[in-house]
Amino acid sequence: MAAHEDLPEPAGENGNDELQGIRQSIDNIDAALIHLLAERFKFTQQVGRLKAAHGLPPADPARELLQIQRLRGLAEDARLDPAFAEKFLNFIIAEVIHHHEQIAGTDSSAGGSAASTPAP
Amino acid sequence: MAAHEDLPEPAGENGNDELQGIRQSIDNIDAALIHLLAERFKFTQQVGRLKAAHGLPPADPARELLQIQRLRGLAEDARLDPAFAEKFLNFIIAEVIHHHEQIAGTDSSAGGSAASTPAP
Numbered sequence: 001m002a003a004h005e006d007l008p009e010p011a012g013e014n015g016n017d018e019l020q021g022i023r024q025s026i027d028n029i030d031a032a033l034i035h036l037l038a039e040r041f042k043f044t045q046q047v048g049r050l051k052a053a054h055g056l057p058p059a060d061p062a063r064e065l066l067q068i069q070r071l072r073g074l075a076e077d078a079r080l081d082p083a084f085a086e087k088f089l090n091f092i093i094a095e096v097i098h099h100h101e102q103i104a105g106t107d108s109s110a111g112g113s114a115a116s117t118p119a120p
Numbered sequence: 121m122a123a124h125e126d127l128p129e130p131a132g133e134n135g136n137d138e139l140q141g142i143r144q145s146i147d148n149i150d151a152a153l154i155h156l157l158a159e160r161f162k163f164t165q166q167v168g169r170l171k172a173a174h175g176l177p178p179a180d181p182a183r184e185l186l187q188i189q190r191l192r193g194l195a196e197d198a199r200l201d202p203a204f205a206e207k208f209l210n211f212i213i214a215e216v217i218h219h220h221e222q223i224a225g226t227d228s229s230a231g232g233s234a235a236s237t238p239a240p
Contacts, residue, residue, distance in 0.1 A: 014174050014176075015170045015171075015173065015174045015176075018170060019167060019170055019171075022163050022166050022167050022170070023167070023183070025163050026160060026163050026164065026167075027187070027190070029156050029159060029160045029163070030160070030187070030190075030191060030194075030209070031194055032156055033153065033156055033157070033160070033208075034191055034194045034195055034198060034200060034205055034208075035194070035198050036149050036152055036153055036156070037153070037200055037204075037205075037208065038195070038198035038199060038200035039149060040146060040149045040150070040153070041200060043142050043145050043146050043149070044146065046142050047139060047142050047143070047146075050135045050138060050139055050142070051135075051139075053135065054134050054135045056134075056135075063143070067147075067150070070147070070150075071150060071154055074150075074151055074154045074155070075154055075158070078154060078155050078158035079158060080154060080157055080158035080161060084157075084215060085154055085157075088153075088154075088157065088211075089150070091208075091211055095204060
């Protein structure tokens with residue numbers, strides 16, 4: 001009885017049980033995110049091969065602008081910070097462009113991991 | 121007839137139809153990613169409030185190490201670059217710690233967007 005007297009709230013011992021439960025949900029979401037990202041990169045690899053076959057540039061600023069606007073709108077609806085959604089898309093696109101450069105330039109600087117050299 | 125003679129492959133006009141189809145799939149995946157991220161941040165906000173209530177530090181290096189190992193394994197199974205999966209988790213965790221610092225320090229530097237100041 002006296003042992004409970006200074007617990008800040010009824011959340012188990014130091015909130016640990018509640019913390020573990022939430023972390024399991026986070027781990028489930030992370031597994032889903034990883035698998036969706038894997039699938040997304042399969043599609044962008046297809047785009048990369050298509051672009052290379054038709055001589056299109058790796059980056060596509062007009063498409064990226066549309067994606068940013070759309071994702072910011074979706075983020076607002078989902079009560080996610082739109083600025084974070086935009087940062088997230090830029091993070092993904094940087095990786096995609098790096099992949100596309102590797103596809104387009106397999107004979108020059110491929111093998112390195114720098115993403116700053118434009119495709120030949 | 122002659123119009124087709126130098127098409128590199130049978131992929132519609134310049135591959136545009138195929139490109140549009142793939143981009144629709146990418147857009148669908150992005151919508152799913154945004155909604156999962158919104159849900160993930162709802163859970164990490166809960167973690168943040170729990171940590172603040174029990175005086176726990178915003179960052180948890182032991183937990184983060186476990187998450188990185190697990191996500192690298194999941195990425196390998198899904199044929200996603202494990203290094204990218206780790207970079208992705210670090211990107212998300214940086215945002216989460218920033219949120220936790222805001223929750224723990226609402227009366228000091230809250231409102232700014234820097235994530236480098238430890239929680240008071």
